[in-house]
Amino acid sequence: MRLLALSLACLLPLASLPAAAADASVEARLTARGLKYTIDDDGDYKVILNFSEEGRTQLIYVSGGTEDVSGLSIREVFAPAANIKTDGLTAEMAMDLLRESRTKKIGAWEIAGDYLYYVIKLPDSANAQELNAAIRVAGSIADDKEIELSGDADRL
Template sequence: MHAPPTPFAALIALALLVGPASALASDASVKARLDARGIKHTVDDDGDYKVTYSYEKEGRTQLVFVSGGTETVGGFSIREVFSPAARLEKDGVNGAKALELLAESRTNKLGSWETDGDVLLFVIKLPDSASAAELESAMDIAAQTADDMELELSGARDDL
């Protein structure tokens, strides 16, 4: 005869059932917001929403991603918008340049510079409750900021 599950075990089982469903709901909310603004996108291998900005006048493009998942901090559900600007080694991002980027991050009103492996990213962390218009605005800011830095660091090269 099996003993009935403890309240703790029941909570764990419920969390396992509800967790994936709420993650999917968050993903669907990003898709809905992008679709509402008419933003064409794909989903990459790790579930992030990928958008290619086209700056036709300059003959350039810029990648922007909206994270497919959220993280919770202090009761906030946070979603990241990020755009790659450089390859650290290839584009000569050294200690002096890193200090300049830290100083620039201090003056940015929304977003900051981060690294992920060998990639320099401009990252904006938003409450997941951001509206479709606010999400689009954050994407615009990330794309423009990252592309400007890519131009500064790599010249005319348009790799990202």
């Protein structure tokens, strides 16, 4: 019984793992640009951009972790544009998104789960200004697509 109690006590710190997994360098870069954020359940940074002229907001995430690609540390910035189930996505629309991705200088359309995202993958060495630019590009493109696919709805 004592071993079980000790084991459980050792596991308690893991309950707050996402918050503990916070990346001080991301926080510093977001703060340097005046971006307010929260950290979601899986450790991603959640930023909400306000498009006041249009009376809209857009949700953008900065991944809480990085991935190594041939020695290059990559972080993702991603913004949801549509719920595929509720907004619908036909094969023709998917082909149009692929074509559109080809015209973008940074980022591309991706599907994950039930959502369509605009995703920018950049070196984690990106400074605060570059990370801010990626957030704004992803947010603007995703919000424009949300308007196109769902009309006036501003769910994401």
